[in-house]
Amino acid sequence: MSSVKVESVVKVSALIGEGPVWEESEQTLLFVDIAGHKIHHWSPATNQIKSMETGNTVGFAVPRKSGGYVAGVGRSIVAFDWSTEVMTSLVDIEEDKPNNRLNDGKVDPMGRLLA
Template identity: 80%
Template sequence: MSSVQVESVVKEHALIGEGPVWEESDQTLLFIDIAGQKIHRWSAATNQIHSLKTDDTVGFAVPRRSGGYVAGVGRSIVAVDWTTQKATSLVNVEEDKPENRFNDGKVDPMGRLLAGTMRKDAQTAQVKPGSLYLVNSDLSVTKLLSQVDISNGMDWTQDLKTLFYIDSLSLSVDAFNYDSSTGHLGNRQVVYRMAEGEGLPDGMTLDAGGRLWVACYNGGRVIHIDPATGQSYWFC
């Protein structure tokens, strides 16, 4: 049994709550409700939540250097002005796949956005209809991966040479060589294969020691993985 103590500090009820981003400068927690079509922002100082309603499912929201946020709404990357509560479309993808939507997205240390798409009924679909995209600051878009089921957790090693990535239905945590000058990927390898009963790998982050923390959908746990050895520990 783990000695880690878990406390619920945000009482908001979400249909599918995901994508937490801690904003240190403001002491706020940004997170989204995919099916509820909302972006939430919780203040640690006031214990209050402010929310923005989106026009479609929202897969992620991340802070923008120029202010506000960038979010994946439906099949669009949008700019969110939190002050005016308005969203402006920046980039659209997959116009030929109306059944797809953006899921997880994360910004690399150079400021490029990696964002993945999935089919809305991914767990019952017979194909891998999603892709992983890289969006540059000039809004140019590069497809990094195709034949993806559900793009999820992403994070980089401190030296920026490795990207850890999850396609949830593959039941694995994978590592790519990462070219920090271009954002291109290579040499995909499995770091960890989920064991029976652990659920689907979902959100993920790296700690200061270079180890992975993976939230397990339908598994009721977070697993702690050493990517160098493939060993894992779990917290319920």
């Protein structure tokens, strides 16, 4: 039986790191720190990591076909861009349930965001 070696390649401290998305076209890894209120973007080619503060819990981040990214932050779906670090609210979810938050999200093969 062969042994398996597991090692951490992304050197970032996260309270609750999850939601990894591999961007094939960019050869980068996108993931979130829910409780740390951050979105991270790692390039294995340069071993550089960019992090963006969200100001609230963040459940997911995914690339947008039109460019940039969308994320679930608190009860909002937001658009954001790494180059400007600007986050724009697109829609608020369940405004009548202030204790709810977006927990997870992915894009299906048709390009629809499921959150």
